[in-house]
Amino acid sequence: MTPLACYLLVAALMFSIGLAGALTRRNAILVLIGIELMLNAANLNLIAFWRYGPHPEKLTGMIFAIFSIAVAAAEAAVGLGVVSEMHRHAHTTDIYAMDRMKGREVDARNYFIHSAGCGLSHHGDSVADSHCANSCIWRGCALEARQAQSLCDAGDWFDEFCTLTFANCICARSGGMDAWAGGARDS
């Protein structure tokens, strides 16, 4: 086996390990780690081809790898910033807490109530407003229950709306009841 083939096989193995990590882990940080490993494997390929290919004095593969390292650093910074933001919103880095864009049956009543609540909250304080906006976006997850609850604490004129929101978020997802109960226990 030629040295180049050895390096290419190692790079393929590293890429597969990174891919397996990105596909099987639940923690968003470890998904990013898997992506970093895949980028590293690609760099190894570039360097190996530069070393054993023709015209190494032209530096093409080496420069490509250096730029790839720079882009990977930028990707890591932005990715970990996004993970930190995700943790601030969802209080977890579990990727299953971030399935809001997955298609889910939401009835029209839900939208109406949420938009009505947002309209009302423009007269309220900014905290209630932001919570309302968040609960509009995050329908059906555990967070919504918690936020709807804190929304109820914000003002008594929300009582009617909150009752409906609770009903929605309990219906919205199986297990929603548990999430709501957990939120109630936390506070």
Next chain:
Amino acid sequence: MAYEEREVRAMSFIFYVLTALTVAGALAAVLLKNTVHCALALSVAFTGMALLFLNLDAQFAGFAQFMVYVGAVAILVVFAILLTKGSETPTGGVFSRTWLMGLVIAAGVFAVLGWAVMGSMKALPQLTAVPQVTVLQIGNALVGRYVLPLEIVAVLLTAAMIGAVIVALHERSEVAKEGQK
């Protein structure tokens, strides 16, 4: 000829050691339960990769890998883990519900890549002359032929840093509200 043979074999021994180090680090980074241990294993894998670069006579890329990955990205990952309390093992397990599918996909990708490499072994270039590359040459190439990509990467890095700060910036009202609670 004998000298050539011996040299190749010595190189392969180092290569196997470095490969074992890198692959073991990567496997540990992917498989371990504790996230902090994963980050440590990740830095081992990055170090092994940098040593493989050095073994390939790419000194500049190897040291860039050391500085950027082992020095910056691994530290960034540790920071992210500690800031997000990611070191706590989640109750639902560390692997996703579709882990078997992910494993099968990864194994399939490795099989296809390995098959492609083994199949094209004859066509792969086999030059073994060690390229003599100095940092001066790399610098000249960066500000000569590759000056446009260099500038674009500079803009990209600046934008990424600003974007990361903006994304991770806490809003004042939220912080105040957290304090009230």
